[in-house]
Amino acid sequence: MEYCLFTILAILAIASAALTITLKDTVKSALALVFHFFMLAGIYLTLSAQFLAIMQIIVYAGAIMVLVLFVIMLLSTGDENEALLRKSKLKQAFAFTISLAMIILIASYITLEFGIKPIVTDFNTLNGSVNAVGGELYTNFLFPFEAIGILLLSAIIGAVMLSKKKI
């Protein structure tokens, strides 16, 4: 079961990573990268790192890729925008299919792994659970955690300063 799931996820991850660097259209390339991040989140689940799988989807597939797509849209030229409008039906169908496939994949994995025959009864004892990672994060790694906050604040200020026209 685990080998089979890993093989499928690994093949899809490699294929979408290859698509990311080969596709000429930047928007399609970014969508392939979003798909790759979802596949990596599935691979993290097979490694029983649930917290990081969710973080992968929220931070990478959510925040960072939305930022990348926003910049692509902001910097694209006029003719590319027309091409986007023409093919928007196809793109919507593509996005819908991918989202549906992802939901089915994750739901079937959860059902097969935890629904029919629960392997682990107490999820808090797993080493990748929110409990375990959070316990380490807020005790032994409290200072790096606070330092990350300062780093993110300076990154926000730096991004605003860099992208302002006149400072």
Next chain:
Amino acid sequence: MLQEFYLILSAIIFTIGTVGVLTRSNAIVIFMSIELMLNAVNLSIITFASFSNDPVGQVFVFFVMAVAAAEAAIGLAIVIALYRLKKTMFIDNLKLLRN
């Protein structure tokens, strides 16, 4: 046995990211290839952390993700600033530091 498969997958994804950085000329695609490489490294750290039953490695990946988020904000701001200066996203046209 299975651990090697994860590490091989990580190496393949890292190689794909490296090829992307070296061959493409679009700044945003290069940025996305760097994200691919970061994720490959994250995957190998999680593999070692999971197979040695230690949540500390996953805390480290959490910090890598936070730094990647900061890097994304700064990198894209640099791309926007470059586009505003030179009206191009292609790094072949950017030779400000040459000569």
